[in-house]
Amino acid sequence: MGNEVGSEWIRLIVGAVIALAFASLNALFLVWLERKVAGHIQLRPGPKEVGPFGLLQTIADALKLVGKELITPSAADKKLFVIAPVLIFMPVLVGFLVLPFAPELIIRDMNLGVLLIFAFSTFSVLAILAGGWSSNNKYALLGAIRSVAQNVAYEIPLLLTVMSVVLMVNSLRFSEIVQAQGHIWFIFLQPVAGLIYLISATAETNRAPFDIPEAESELVAGFHTEYSGMRFGLFFLAEYTNMFIVSAVATSLFFGGWHGPFGFDMKIPGIVWFMLKTYFLIFVIMWVRWTFPRIRFDQLMNFSWKFMIPVSLANLLVTAVVLKFI
């Protein structure tokens, strides 16, 4: 018994270390991917000088960020200002603990996995608010306030759509949800929920066209206007890691996780399927970002409260009724 508990701990610690390493490398890769995708969409090559295809460009950038001076504005709330970037980065790491990369590759297959991920992702609001408020900058404060309102508004449709999936499986355990999609992915059974999830997830991660908290042309850089060096880097890392997590969650909830389409696994390991789908979703999010203008703040709220929430509620209702009578 004691032995088993020990192995569980080891699994957890090793997993956490791997997750940390993976999160950082993944974020660097995603930054590169973003720049490459943006570049090619805009008919330019993107980074290409450092390393093959410019792959090492983001590493060089990260090194530069590490080497930069950490400036704390003299009028800032110093403690909060320092804590905020850490606060935003820690919760996103938790997400990796429960993500089902492959049948045997889950660091901790909790029976509350789905709940845990969304509970922790709410933390980022707190960090953004702390960062924006403590900077003592009007742009940052405006960005922080916008961010809080936005995240509160979009968490509801997000969770409602997840609820409809959970209803279908009767479990909050990721592995069981993925298992249930062995033959048909939930995106085909729940297309509305899937679409709303993707839209809300984009808003949740503050990505364009919902990037109003850091709306460059209005608020300069939003809540991280005053941050420099690696503190800014942490915000950046958190954004991209968050993007990975929401895409991974979407993959496991709607796109069949480690399964191939319609039960055809084609002898490809589950982790490859999982990663392929996740990165494809990330690509779509990037593609959207580089296509659309930004929505105005009140339109964004209207869209959430007047359209997304009613539709996702209706979707949940329909799901519940259908499940009841099947």
Next chain:
Amino acid sequence: MSYWKEVINGGWSLVEGMRVTFRRLYRPVVTVQYPRQKVELSPAYRGHIEFVKFKETGTHKCVACGQCQRMCPSNLIKVQGIKERAKGRKVGTQYFIDFTRCSLCGLCVEVCPTKTLKFSREYELEGVSRWDGVIDLMARLGETRP
């Protein structure tokens, strides 16, 4: 009903927009990677001014009349000449321009009575101080002599 129509039309317009960007995704890039590739200069390119070297004399024809100096809107041309013989023509001996202040209007080239000024085709002009922007046209003419 019109609300739903707007939602659907709006959604479709977003899809159309994404189609436009996706088509660009696999098109060749249009930018020129500067130090490796270079664009061809236009035939009318205006660099800083320099002397024309005439075949028949093997040198410039500047007579130091000072018209360019007077016509320059920014007063950046300094030209001096001497008379080689007592009653002969003046010949330009020193010609400096401060290129940092030049607005490349081309008035000096147009006003030159002997047509000895032209635009150079140089564009990679970097320096470490503002004095590097001062160009000695006489010295340039000497350097480019074959």
Next chain:
Amino acid sequence: MGKVNDVLQRFRGMPEGGTIVKDDAYKAGIAFSMQVPAERLREVAAVLNEMECYLESMAALDFQDTFEIVYHFNCFEPRSRFALRVLCGHDEAVPTVSDIFKTAMWQEREVHEFFGIRFADNPDLRPLLLPEDTDEHPLRKTFGKVNAYRRREEIYG
């Protein structure tokens, strides 16, 4: 051409109607110009506002004997620009038209900072283009490099 003739008719009845210089060929880019005494400016401007003209530009000139402010008005019709000329001495003030034509607020600020012409009753004469603490009037012919400083009749004489 319709509206500018209406304006012209209206002006002919005014006391300063005699100073109207018509330019049918539009050679100087205006249909006519009229000299308005400073104290009558607001009255004339009110008429123009009523007739839906707009203040196109406002340029001041510095002469040895006087300042001159040229108001160019236009109405949204072909070839209908006309000018009002207001003379004011070097230490006189001109009445503001900023409450009649809103664009005059900034135009007057600009003229004020560059020439030091005071506009009576203009509530906001902060410098517009120059630094806030400037006390020089760069476009006066007494400032900086000056080519010529003439009397008014030397040009219009």
Next chain:
Amino acid sequence: MAEQFLEPVVENVYTLNLGPQHPSTHGVLRVVLDLDGEFIVRTDPVIGYGHRGHEKMGENRLYKQFMPNTSRMDYLSGMLYNHGYVLAVEKLAGIEVPERAKYIRVICSELNRISSHLLWFGTYVMDLGGFTPFLYAFDDREQILDILDRVSGSRLTYSYCRFGGVCQDLDSVFIDMTRAFLKRLRSRWSDYENLVTKNIIFIHRTRDVGVISLEQARQFGVTGPNLRACGVAFDMRRAEPYEVYDRLDFEIPVGTKGDALDRYYVRMIEMEQSCRIIEQALDQLPGGAFLNPKVPDRLRPPKGDLYFGFESARGQTGYYIVSDGSTMPYRLHVRVPSFGNLHVLVEAFQGTLLADAISTMGSVDLVIPEIDR
């Protein structure tokens, strides 16, 4: 949308300095905003950061020497400013211009107008958060710059026109390039339409945003596309035809409401009309001289004053030149369209959201160095 929220309270306002270094104030404009939440209570644009004293410079330079200055006022439509200045001085001094030169100037000016509008299109969509159309517009604009570079030797500040003509003749390559460009640009309209014009987000960000009424436009001296968006077909190219515009067939697009979307439409159609003008001018391009050789270097126009109004990319621009019969102007005043276009924002911003203010500011197409002069 904005009126759905609570009435702004006048107390508890705070001041936000938008600029002078801000991503969407194109150039160095500082707008002091009093905000109540995100609603704008009071606007005070602070300008003059780029003041170079062009008018004072003009008084101390020969007529010819002022030419490079003109394109530096509005660096996006340098050819147009250059063109207007040359026309003003020609009119003042009574200089004959060969027919060919007139056509050449019109072609180059209209190309420049398209390039300016394309840049506006790009930056406006960028203000709204869409970065990609900006680079597509730059891709197209680059072709114009190449074309104009070929004939004038510069890409932005052309100094191409001369009193009595232009400094270089067009060649057949230029004409071919221009025709090819027009074809290419027209093939791009559908992409722009799908990417931006029809985009639901874009429409929602611009429709009924930043409405400038006709009365406001008149009061503030708003001209150009911003005025035409209010429904007045007032264009200097029609109202006071200069050069050969009276021989060319083109339409003046007008809007109805005067909101940002109308301003957008007007500019987009104007680009197409400019294409038509260029095509006709290329067809009609006569042979002959491109420069009147008899123009002296030191012009001495007769005494008197002259106001010359023309249509630059941003609206009605005017040169007011007073000559005292010497080689230098006695006074040179420039009426710039952005002056009124910026000033009207004081009223247009009232009670709008910060995000709408950015959208409005982008849609009126400001070039700040033009105002600062």
